[in-house]
Amino acid sequence: MSSEVARQLGEDLALASATGGGGTIVSAQVVDVTDTGTVNLMLGGALILDVQCADSYRGRQAGDWVAVRPGARPVVMWRLGEDPGALDEDAVREIALDAQAVRAATWGTGAPAGTGWMQATAVFVRRAADGKAELYAQVGSVVEPPEESTGAVPRPATISATESGSWRSGRPDDYASYPMQGDWTGGGNRRGAWFYGTKVADACQGKTVAKMQVTFTRRRGSGANAKRPLHLYLHTYTGPPSGQLGISHGPEELLSLSVGGTGTATLPATWRDRLASGTSRGLAIYANGSRDYMAVSGGTIKITFS
Structure with missing residues (x-):
């Protein structure tokens, strides 16, 4: 649909909403999410291109039913139905693979067993902006980790x-x-x-x-x-x-x-x-x-x- 046709449809929907005494929100289905983050909508039987979305509409996907504020320039306000969450399984997996985390915490009076350990000459701690603690160990030399074990799943x-x-x-x-x-x-x-x-x-x-x-x-x-x-x-x-x-x-x-x-x-x-x-x-x-x-x-x- 051309921008002029989309504009006219938006004005007609806004006028119908104003004169009919109903609400100012209509439902529509997302046809595609575009390369610029806008969406193409099927609204009132017409294809409307490059519709802007409010920040509250997260995780945009083709097939979503959404609430749309009609007007000369329609805007998607939110997704209808249950909130699937901001992160899917693949996104969580990638974050977990890239995060620095403490794998295990142990202690003792002797040196640790196994290879790859580095002796800390000083330990520093600070509180980050989010209130969580950051731990830093100063070492004399860096020891490279061992080769990836055969049981580990390679990163995507x-x-x-x-x-x-x-x-x-x-x-x-x-x-x-x-x-x-x-x-x-x-x-x-x-x-x-x-x-x-x-x-x-x-x-x-x-x-x-x-x-x-x-x-x-x-x-x-x-x-x-x-x-x-x-x-x-x-x-x-x-x-x-x-x-x-x-x-x-x-x-x-x-x-x-x-x-x-x-x-x-x-x-x-x-x-x-x-x-x-x-x-x-x-x-x-x-x-x-x-x-x-x-x-x-x-x-x-x-x-x-x-």
């Missing part, structure tokens, strides 16, 4: 694409700055791709992969505004080819986005295994015709191990 790895682009008519497309799928003008279907070199397989070497997730953003200014699926494929290239981009093992429609929307998809187990082993090297998109035409950025892969 985040892999960004080293290069990306689009191909058309059997060659790189000089007119497309981002990966694209489909055809808008009749010039031929585009296929886009993300390249990671050998980084994905290198990160997985010697580890057991539990999950791979990839995050995409649908760019503005290409195709229809409504939600459309990404047609995902695998490819075997470590970098962009000079000729046609070959694709395989697809399509998988794991994610649909409206214009400006950002979303994360979990890759199928077979794709995860191929990428982890290096049999496949990256991700691609391809569609036929104008219905699912779009430009896409992102392509960051998060790998979780077990």
